[in-house]
Amino acid sequence: MSRAPKTLAIVDSGGATISVSLLARVENRWRLLGTLAGPAGTSESSLLAVLAARGRDLDAAGAASSELADGALDDMPRLSARSRPPSTLLVLGASRRTVAYMTAEAHRTAWRVASASTETHDPREMTELALGREVGAILIGFGDPPGPDERAALDDLAALAGAIARRRPELRLFLGGPIRTRSSWLEAIGEELPGDPERITQVPSASGRRSTTDTLRRVLDDRISDPADGRWAVRRSVETLADLLDRRVELLEIGFDGGARFMADPGAGGMAPVAAGIVTAQGALVFPEPDDESVDAVLAWTTGSLDRHRMGDRLRELRSRPWVDAAGDGARLRLAAASAALARIEALTPELADRPAADLTVVAGGAFATAPASAISLAIADTIRRAGVSQLAWDHARLLGPIGTIEDPGERRTLLADVLRDAIVPLGTVVVAGGVGASRAPGRRGSGTGARLDLEVSGTNTRRDLAAGELAFIDLPPGQVAEAQLEFSQVVRFGKRTRRISVPVSGGLAGLILDLRDVPLRLPERRDLRRSRLAEWSALAWPRDDR
16 A cells, blocks of 8 residues: 655646645645745746755654655645636627627637627638637627628628638637528538538527527637636635535636636535636736727726826736736736726626625635735725625635646545645635715715724724725734624615624734725726725725835
């Protein structure tokens, strides 16, 4: 019988960074020995060697020390996950309407999306787009049934689809509508279609029905999902956490090339939890070629005075050199870009926004690595807004993706149960009340009290009055548990309509966050007023010497 390992390496490789962690077996449970990250492309072995040397210093006389020797690292068991860059899906259609529908669904998948229609591009331009090296698949569709504005383009698009299928036999095609029944398709492909016939998939036409959209998204996801990709594997970890903790768990991940949002409720009646959510390229920290819309989205979350052109340059620099300028203004830029990505994911998942607030919200991804805990918590409160109370935590060592690659649910649950306290850093608790009243102007308190807080911590009671629209950070250290009682001057939304609530809260690096701002958050349209409002809240979350 082989000896059970006393150490385990966990590797999470992303588009911008690689994170390596070492687990050691201590008193019959796995503990996090250390974690280290470096730029993408850094040797995994080099990072492991540094961690092993530190581990030997800590465990010089321990049982794991021999397994941390340089010669033993190559044989050390490891869990690895790798987030692969998204492939490009080209969406072609016979009308702007159909292309907009299919693009909206494709954005809810891990494909990076480009689009064109016969109303905006001529056949030569569409052919040039289809032959681009970056294109990994093409989706061509019509309305169901094709509208009067689309019928004239049926044969042209069918001929284009056939020509693409013949010219690029490695390319996957998703065809919606009657393309394969048109004579122009048959003429274009010739007597025999080259390549694997399974690469051509029939998908529903653009009908706008919910069942159709779900089917289209499922087909697109099935062709790109990868169980070894950390962004997909983290779904299993969310399901295991919900089962392990018997709590509603939500995960928000923002990475270099994409993001994810998953939520799982505890299993009922012995059933295993099933996580709902998406993996999407729209969750990328910075797009490869930032356009005006994506630049404006980041500007909307910044307090500085950059214009669109200078912000575009900053984002291109961040894309090309993600490890440069990671402190000070660079950290603020990264978090503004992460907030814009979170806002996009929120807009793409209305089915999750309708659910009650999660008991535990886990933040993951390299986008949050350089921001203070209070600023991370504020970014979540700003963008993922639901009335209720949620404990916030951070997957600082990036363990959830690799652990999610474990296929056996029992093994995955055992490992997560062991390392949970080490892997998930508590950020604090956010309490959001809806319908408290209009947000106050910057620098001015509301005309009346929005709520009164009574917080009992270890027998000591803290009382505080808060105005409608106010945001407050209250010190509550990690490991501290308290009971928060809130009495409002009017009926508010908090899962139900009420004037008094009493909720358990737990501490963290950011403490307790009381949020009496609008749900959803309403910010001024004027850029100067918006910057002023954001600066007021930002001053509460960022260290004073970092402003």
